[in-house]
Amino acid sequence: MKQINAIESQVRSYCRSYPVMFEKAKGPFLIDHDGKKYYDFLCGAGSLNYGHNNPILKKEIIDYLNQDGITHSLDLATKSKEDFLNSFSKNILAIRHLNYKVQFTGPTGTNAVEAALKIARKVTGRTNVISFTNGFHGVTLGSVAATGNSHHRGGAGTSLNDVTFMPYDGYMGKKINTIDYLRRVLEDNSSGVDIPAAVILETIQGEGGINIASSKWLQSLQDLCHEFGILMIVDDIQVGCGRTGTFFSFESAGIEPDLVVLSKSLSGFGLPFSLLLIKPEFDKWKPGEHNGTFRGNNLAFLTAKTAIDHFWTTQELEAGIALKSNILKTRLEQIAKENLSSEIEVRGKGMVYGIDCILEDLASAIQQKCFENSLILETCGSDDHVVKLLPALTIAENELRGGLDILEKSVKQVMSKSDFQKKLEDETVQK
C-alpha cells in the first residue's frame, strides 16, 4: 500500500476511499490482505454483475488457456469471436427482435462512446451532439465533452466542443417535462442550438446520481429524434447487461435506439470488453476507420458468450433480480425513513439503487462507516450526495440482506454521533 501511494500517480482514486490491500475475491465478496471479508456493493462500478470469479466463467478461461487458445487477435477472425457473435445475435438480439451490427471497439467504455459519436456525426454530416445534465460518458475528449461533471471536464485541458446540454428527465422538478423544452429549442431555428447529429443518454444516470428517465420521457425523446433525423445513442455501459432487470436497460420503455454502447459487465468476468451496436443502415464505416489494437480480447469473447449462454437463455436470473430488487427497495426505504428523514429519496430499478442523502458529507460519512463495517459501496451525484448500491446480480438473498444489515448499522452509527439530523432538518425545511 505504501509503495502504491509512493509510486502510483496522484490520479488514483478508489484506493483512496478504501485504503487496504485487496488480495482475493469471490462472488459478492472482496477479501483483503489480512483476510478480512467485505461485501462488495461497488462491483467494479458495475463491471461484475455476475460476481467475482464466477466459477463457470473461470473454468472456461482455464480450459481455454490450457489448450493454448489464442488470447490476442487484433480483429482477426477467431473461433471465440464467432461463437460470441452467434450467441449474442441469437440469445440477446434476435429474441428481443432487435437488429444491430456489432462493432468491436477498443476495450474501454469511453472508446465505444467515441465510436458512437463519430459514426453519428459521419452519417448525419452534423457536428453538434445533445447530451444531458449530469450525464457521464467517459473521460477521453469526445466522451468528456458529453459529460456534465465539472471535475472530469476540468481535466481535459482543452476546449470541449460540439455538445449542447439539455435538462435530463426530472432536472427541473417532477412537474416539468424537459422534452417540451428540447422540442421548443429544436423547432425554433433561432434558438441558438444546432440540430444535432445525435442525442446521447443513460436511461439511469449511474455516476450522475441514480437519476431515472421515465419510459414516457424516453419514448418522447425517441419520437423527437425520428422527427428531426437525429440518432439516438443509449449509453448502456453501467446499467446494461441485466443491471435494471433486463439485458438492456431500455427494454421496458419499448424504444429502439439507433446506437447502443455496452461495456462494463459485458465480459461477465471483469475483463475489458466494449462494443457498439449500430442499426445496419448507419453502419457506414470504412474498413479500419475507427480501430484499436485491443479489439480481439478472446478471453472476454469466451466469458461473454458463456455468461450469455448461462444467464440469458433461461428466466432464472431475471426472476432473481426482480425478487432482490424488491428486497433492496423495501429495505432501503425503511432504512432511510427510520434513520435519516422522510424527505430522503431512494431511487433505483432492478439492482441499481441510490439513497439521496442531500448532504455530501452525510453520504461520504455513511460510505466510510460502511467500509469500516466491511461493506464497500460508492457515492455518486453532482455533489457526491448519493450512496450507490450495485450488488452482484447473482448475490444470494441472505448475502444481500447481510450487506443491507451493515448499511443499516452504519447509518445508525453515523446518525447517532453527529449533528446530521439537525442539518438534514434544516435542509429539508428550506426545500
Ligand SMILES: *Cc1c(COP(=O)(O)O)cnc(C)c1O
Ligand atoms: C463507466 C462508464 C463509461 C466509461 O467507461 P470506461 O471503461 O471507464 O471508459 C461511460 N459511460 C457510462 C455510463 C459509464 O458508467
